[in-house]
Amino acid sequence: MNGIAAPIVAAEPARAPEFLTRRRRVSVIMVVYMTGEALTESVQCVLRDPLVDELVIVDNGSTPCEAEVLRRLTERDDRVRLLAGHGNIGFARGANLGAAKALGEVLVFLNPDAFLQPGCVAELVKTIEGRPAPCIVGGRVLNADRTEQRGARRGEITLLSALMSLTGLARKVGSWRRFEVHWEDEALPDVASPAPTISGACFCMRREDFNAVCGFDEGYFLHVEDVDLCWRVRRQGGSVLFHPKAEVIHLGHTSQTSPLRVEFYKGLGLARYFRKRAEGVSGSLIAWLLSPVIVCTALARPVLWRLTGRAA
Numbered sequence: 001m002n003g004i005a006a007p008i009v010a011a012e013p014a015r016a017p018e019f020l021t022r023r024r025r026v027s028v029i030m031v032v033y034m035t036g037e038a039l040t041e042s043v044q045c046v047l048r049d050p051l052v053d054e055l056v057i058v059d060n061g062s063t064p065c066e067a068e069v070l071r072r073l074t075e076r077d078d079r080v081r082l083l084a085g086h087g088n089i090g091f092a093r094g095a096n097l098g099a100a101k102a103l104g105e106v107l108v109f110l111n112p113d114a115f116l117q118p119g120c121v122a123e124l125v126k127t128i129e130g131r132p133a134p135c136i137v138g139g140r141v142l143n144a145d146r147t148e149q150r151g152a153r154r155g156e157i158t159l160l161s162a163l164m165s166l167t168g169l170a171r172k173v174g175s176w177r178r179f180e181v182h183w184e185d186e187a188l189p190d191v192a193s194p195a196p197t198i199s200g201a202c203f204c205m206r207r208e209d210f211n212a213v214c215g216f217d218e219g220y221f222l223h224v225e226d227v228d229l230c231w232r233v234r235r236q237g238g239s240v241l242f243h244p245k246a247e248v249i250h251l252g253h254t255s256q257t258s259p260l261r262v263e264f265y266k267g268l269g270l271a272r273y274f275r276k277r278a279e280g281v282s283g284s285l286i287a288w289l290l291s292p293v294i295v296c297t298a299l300a301r302p303v304l305w306r307l308t309g310r311a312a
Helices: 038-048 064-076 091-101 120-128 159-169 174-180 207-212 225-235 259-277 280-308
Strands: 026-033 054-061 081-083 106-110 114-116 137-142 204-205 240-248
Touching: 026 038, 026 064, 026 091, 026 120, 038 064, 038 114, 038 120, 054 091, 054 225, 081 091, 081 174, 106 120, 120 137, 120 204, 120 240, 137 225, 159 174, 159 259, 159 280, 204 240, 207 280, 225 240, 225 259, 240 259, 259 280
Parallel strands: 026 054, 026 106, 054 081, 137 240
Antiparallel strands: 106 204, 114 240, 137 204
16 A cells, blocks of 8 residues: 555543653654655554653655645644654754754654554653663564564674674674674563663653753764664763563564665664774774775665565
8 A cells, every 4th residue: 555544633642640640741753754654553652642742743754645644633633743844854863853842851762663552651751760861761662473673672782793793603602692782582671671772763861861962963864873872871871771661563664765775874874883983093994994894784685685585
């Protein structure tokens, strides 16, 4: 099917639990670009959540049908703010724009193809309050079959750990296990627990913390900006937490953008991230020399997916 199957209907929010009635305002920020049908359900899930005071939609580019539906939604539901007309400025700039225009003191960043599950926002808001600044709390990102999605919680991402994980050596050699980037197969914690890197598909920050780390680095156009944000939070002495009970179903790959283009930007983002993290002259030189290799490796992924019939 093309476009949006059904118009988005303004949803009446349920009553918030009593213990959360005295709280700071919550704004959900969603950057949209050619999302397709998933946008309808994603918005509905947000507007059904009793703790969402505001939904800020940053439209980096929609089909005429989607744009019209979003425009009508703002007329029917005063919780929705639509920022449009600026063109495709990339995810990082779009998210920063949404954060700057949002009125809430607590910011929840959500992908437009991600569906908030009941209680997700409540768990994020409860967990982040009272934490030392700066703090970021990421949700448990699930596939449509409710298995944990790859990338929902990750280890320290460096050139070495990325290489170890990509080649599979981190899993094959016991002493190198510490270099494994992907943690989705690890035992699920009972409570919010430290994780070096969480997924940008759904996470929460207090406004003052987001501002303290200067928001997203706008040098990233698409992908890796979440990895960079987690790294900067930790570098400032803050904490990054993964919350096992703040669940969100993330479809992924719904955008009508070419997979090759997406992987190109992912490669550029990784190369930028490793250059930023490089220490000393030799480290910087290695990062710069490897940048073309990283981009080419990323570009090769869609080709491998087509040949093997699966995505990595």
